[in-house]
Amino acid sequence: NETITIKGKQFIILKMIGRGGSSKVYQVLDHKNQLFAVKYVNLEEADAQTVESYKNEIQHLNHLQLYSDQIIKLYDYEITNSYIYMLMECGNLDLNTWLRNRKTVTPLDRKFYWRNMLEAVHTIHSHGIIHSDLKPANFVLVNGSVKLIDFGIANTIQPDVTSIMKDSQVGTLSYMPPEAIKDTSSQPGQSRSKICTKGDVWSLGCILYCMTYGKTPFQSITNQIAKLHAIIDTSHPIEFPDISEKDLLDVLKSCLVRNPRERISLKELLDHPYLQHSP
Numbered sequence: 001n002e003t004i005t006i007k008g009k010q011f012i013i014l015k016m017i018g019r020g021g022s023s024k025v026y027q028v029l030d031h032k033n034q035l036f037a038v039k040y041v042n043l044e045e046a047d048a049q050t051v052e053s054y055k056n057e058i059q060h061l062n063h064l065q066l067y068s069d070q071i072i073k074l075y076d077y078e079i080t081n082s083y084i085y086m087l088m089e090c091g092n093l094d095l096n097t098w099l100r101n102r103k104t105v106t107p108l109d110r111k112f113y114w115r116n117m118l119e120a121v122h123t124i125h126s127h128g129i130i131h132s133d134l135k136p137a138n139f140v141l142v143n144g145s146v147k148l149i150d151f152g153i154a155n156t157i158q159p160d161v162t163s164i165m166k167d168s169q170v171g172t173l174s175y176m177p178p179e180a181i182k183d184t185s186s187q188p189g190q191s192r193s194k195i196c197t198k199g200d201v202w203s204l205g206c207i208l209y210c211m212t213y214g215k216t217p218f219q220s221i222t223n224q225i226a227k228l229h230a231i232i233d234t235s236h237p238i239e240f241p242d243i244s245e246k247d248l249l250d251v252l253k254s255c256l257v258r259n260p261r262e263r264i265s266l267k268e269l270l271d272h273p274y275l276q277h278s279p
């Protein structure tokens with residue numbers, strides 16, 4: 001079996017979990033047979049700005065360990081001119097794969113996972129980080145709780161066609177907030193400006209919508225351009241089929257408000273009745 005050495009410690013590779021462009025995520029074992037995830041990034045093709053973005057992501061991930069259990073554990077990392085290794089806790093499955101296989105989610109799981117996601121995103125917001133590209137593949141299930149694995153800071157090194165991060169949802173528009181699509185302030189070619197925390201609330205709302213109705217709000221629109229128009233079109237109503245959990249329905253309707261100023265805030269979501277009592 002192949003091995004990886006990080007800061008002098010050797011790890012046995014069990015399998016590759018995912019890959020995209022220059023980054024790969026492996027499931028590994030240490031000498032005590034403890035399971036870890038190792039993220040490997042090849043920096044040989046990366047420009048200085050990309051290298052800087054990865055260092056920035058690692059700095060924040062390392063710092064935010066202290067503030068929430070819903071941020072993936074980063075145990076160690078090794079950065080050289082040609083590669084990065086990040087030794088992290090290994091999730092059982094990412095939320096995207098779990099949602100795709102599960103379709104129906106129990107009200108208890110949904111509420112618990114929602115609480116976890118809110119705590120993780122509230123933690124990064126409290127430290128001035130706006131993800132702006134949240135989707136289920138950014139979360140993993142670790143022993144029954146959901147953890148955020150990245151902050152959207154590092155440039156997702158554009159995967160070459162052959163190695164799109166398997167199921168990593170790179171480039172999906174389904175969770176994109178209207179203001180990011182309409183955001184005319186960013187120069188063409190620049191990544192859309194991370195205007196405000198409300199964009200992450202919209203994306204989280206789309207994830208909760210998927211955990212409630214089994215699909216994202218605009219999933220039925222397969223043409224990407226038509227999908228973008230529907231997201232920004234206030235005369236295109238988002239359907240909220242009636243459900244028994246009225247608090248959940250209110251959360252969904254409050255997150256999926258197209259005007260970011262009228263959209264519920266993360267703080268208000270944490271105090272929402274939906275989270276106050278178990279179903």
Ligand SMILES: Cn1cc(Nc2nc(NC3CCCCC3)c3c(C#N)c[nH]c3n2)cn1
Nearest residue numbers: 018025037088089090091092093094149168
């Ligand atoms: C499918 N699957 C995922 C796991 N667990 C897991 N996946 C991680 N990344 C996956 C890479 C591919 C796309 C989905 C996320 C990381 C991680 C990072 N970055 C840190 N810990 C992790 N644990 C087990 N099966």
